[in-house]
Amino acid sequence: MATPDIQLDAHGRLRHFLAIEGLPRALLIQILDQAERFAPVGDRAVKKVPLLRGKTVANLFFEPSTRTRTTFDLAAKRLSADVLNLNIEASSTKKGESLADTLRNLEAMQCDMFVVRHQVSGAADYIARQVAPHISVINGGDGRHEHPTQAMLDAFTIRRLKKSFDALRIAIVGDVAHSRVARSNIQALRTLGVPDLRVVGPKTLIPPGIEAMGVTVHDDLDEGISGADVVIMLRLQQERMQSALLPSAHEYFREYGLTAERLRGAAKDAIVMHPGPINRGVEIDSEVADGTQSVILQQVTYGIAVRMAVMSMAMGTQAQTGAA
Amino acid sequence: MATPDIQLDAHGRLRHFLAIEGLPRALLIQILDQAERFAPVGDRAVKKVPLLRGKTVANLFFEPSTRTRTTFDLAAKRLSADVLNLNIEASSTKKGESLADTLRNLEAMQCDMFVVRHQVSGAADYIARQVAPHISVINGGDGRHEHPTQAMLDAFTIRRLKKSFDALRIAIVGDVAHSRVARSNIQALRTLGVPDLRVVGPKTLIPPGIEAMGVTVHDDLDEGISGADVVIMLRLQQERMQSALLPSAHEYFREYGLTAERLRGAAKDAIVMHPGPINRGVEIDSEVADGTQSVILQQVTYGIAVRMAVMSMAMGTQAQTGAA
């Protein structure tokens, strides 16, 4: 790398969490192991550990997202942090203040962490490059670039249910071209050693040259998920359904929607994943989404443990998962 | 009852709090007694008990209500819970997610309690029937059906000020037909043994056959409140004032508005209640609302203790009101 990765400090420890790309395998494993320690916290009577007590976490959402914001909010609160939820779009622009000035002000208020969701690719990275040294930035999704905590919770779910990444066949199905989830997942699963990683979708929704990322490309769903141990369905964005790239939601479902019948082509014990929110009857049939092979809700649960892991690691605190 | 009441567990303890209808007298008394223990918390220097520490309460408001949301928020915080305030109307529909999926996601985030306010009658019940076993649902008002915490805070206020329900004459005045407060109050006060319970209002706003609930019906205000120990005024909704059911706000006030003069017809030590927000000069005159017989603000104060009682009981925790 020409420039050193700003995500790590001089000792190789996590400082910001912006993208899976460029992170070493050992660090991804460390995040998964740390999340493993946090997972039982959600089952306790007192779902709280004191790790980030007296720290201030600012959720900076430039793009609305109830689900992601809520899980980061809960993760921070279960770490005992104080949380500021800022809808930046609504607030800062009103008085004509620049993004840089908004950030500097939040720094001056001695916030310790920014969780950033932004519609522009590279926004979290841009912010991380200009924040004060005491602040960690976590990418909660930036444009079509990355959604690294989603990839880590997906990896966590897979490891929990499949034990190892070593011999897995994993298919990522849908609008790969516009999906930050797909991009982060490919990076994470390749780094973690998944030998057979496939992307499946109509040619118009698969970025040309994606094979360079170490995946095989399929435009036939049955072929793409054949024998797969894990099927990750992507959300088809509403705006895509109305675009010229696709004929119609109905036809998309006929070609790429995951039904119980088609799922039979995957491995017998295949699990089905989806980052949510799901479009029932568009990319996935309700019978599958609610079926025994679906682990979609487990992903949500594990998402909190994974976010607690990333937040506590980036904050440089040592793991103590004892009750507060 | 054909179906067992989902509000109670196998041992008859409160699991959800959805409606007063069907709850035994002993349980209502238990809620009042528990609220009695929480009432002093609000007067302490440290208004906080650790009962729900590490629990997550989600306020799901499908219908806006600053007052009710705020009192539930405060009750949860004074029990040391973490609170998520979700404006569901705004958030979930945007991405086209179904209510069921929203609820399952909140469950997967290991929320412990849903406080639900919804414009559709039966919504809280519907939600309680499909949530995971670890979740309690509290009805914060559903359509024209019930508003059970309001009824319990009204009962609490009455018991505090009148000592016993045994010999009381209570009049509920106004738009009974469209009022969930009236419905819950009638159920609660009948169950608690009030011998003389009256509903008072124009015929167009009294549901036919309401006598079956154990009340007498009056369309003359003076007659209805004659000798009453407690006068509960209902809020006249704005939309009703513009409807064909009523001539005008002005005329309504002339016929059914409570003035100091008319209040003289009630018992000498009668108390005046209102669930708020009040319409001054429509259903109640300012002289009465702010007068010495009004206990409207005490209702608000007691509302927090009552909500703390219901939340802590539904969460299955034993009462400990010692300071945190």
Place this chain on the structure above:
Amino acid sequence: MATPDIQLDAHGRLRHFLAIEGLPRALLIQILDQAERFAPVGDRAVKKVPLLRGKTVANLFFEPSTRTRTTFDLAAKRLSADVLNLNIEASSTKKGESLADTLRNLEAMQCDMFVVRHQVSGAADYIARQVAPHISVINGGDGRHEHPTQAMLDAFTIRRLKKSFDALRIAIVGDVAHSRVARSNIQALRTLGVPDLRVVGPKTLIPPGIEAMGVTVHDDLDEGISGADVVIMLRLQQERMQSALLPSAHEYFREYGLTAERLRGAAKDAIVMHPGPINRGVEIDSEVADGTQSVILQQVTYGIAVRMAVMSMAMGTQAQTGAA
């Protein structure tokens, strides 16, 4: 004074914090000294003290302000209070409830403190005159009247960096006529003993007769900041830029915008202050705003310590800044 100052109790201690006008010098010094004790809290690993644990602070913002609301929110959380953030404009008017009724309800919910931001001058004072005895009111800015916590954080910044007020030359530059910041600063800095206090701006934006407040008036920027130790730039409100009082933002900058070149006319070690949000290229050049003499971000940081000081003093608690 004809009427005793409602800001102080019978023992001269802070009860409400509504305006600098009328407060004795000793009290201002006490606030600064108390803030001095809170300033290190923001640098600690655990940025929290238990002073207001179990207290409820309601932020009543009738006028939107992310920055001021956020700093009060953080100050309250770092004092361990529970915080209610209420956008009153949106909520109360909807159901037609009067301001007085909204306040009485919040009182009945046993809130301990109201932080009020309102577009009408005198609003905080009006509210303080009618709240229950157990409630303290803090003015977060009322119309064109006062913004007393801003003045105290400005004074705190000046004392930290200039040690004493005794021999200072301070210039306040810009739209003095419409600025509550200017008004509060003049009161505070005069009371604290600043001997040379100047207001600088176009005649249309300087209130006639302001000399009575103990300031000198200048309509030439160079003359006004000549030799100044502190230059406080005021924000030019958007609405002012479009009014007949001013030619254009561009021309305003040419006459009154602070550039590095013009700043050379001030004292060599002059500091530049601004309450934010700044209009780059309107009242201040970016080179100055981001330059070595700018202390704009330190003001933000100190603002939290000052607000913690005022809140804890008004709540009648003795200073204990030990970690929770």
